[in-house]
Amino acid sequence: MATGWLSEHPMAKIPAYFYYLVYLLWCISYYLLEYVLLIDNDIPIKDKRFKTLRIHSILDLVLLILSIIPVIVFPISGFIFVLIQIFSWIIITE
Numbered sequence: 001m002a003t004g005w006l007s008e009h010p011m012a013k014i015p016a017y018f019y020y021l022v023y024l025l026w027c028i029s030y031y032l033l034e035y036v037l038l039i040d041n042d043i044p045i046k047d048k049r050f051k052t053l054r055i056h057s058i059l060d061l062v063l064l065i066l067s068i069i070p071v072i073v074f075p076i077s078g079f080i081f082v083l084i085q086i087f088s089w090i091i092i093t094e
Helices: 003-008 013-040 047-064 068-073 076-091
Strands: none
Touching: 003 013, 013 047, 013 068, 013 076, 047 068, 047 076, 068 076
């Protein structure tokens, strides 16, 4: 829904903010779920999967914070930051 609304109105601020909020909530819930699954399966903290999780969560958090100001000025930039984040997931995998 958020993506469809943003694609219909790429320069409008409200769809961009809504998309940004949905994506932020998705990121938080995904990282919490992944962290809980790793803990629940008795994966040691020093495992590579925790390191990868930390790298991605820090990078995603930095990108989300950096995209706050551009989204206010240029709404479609939130979508551009999401694409950068997706490419980072493709590149930084083990």
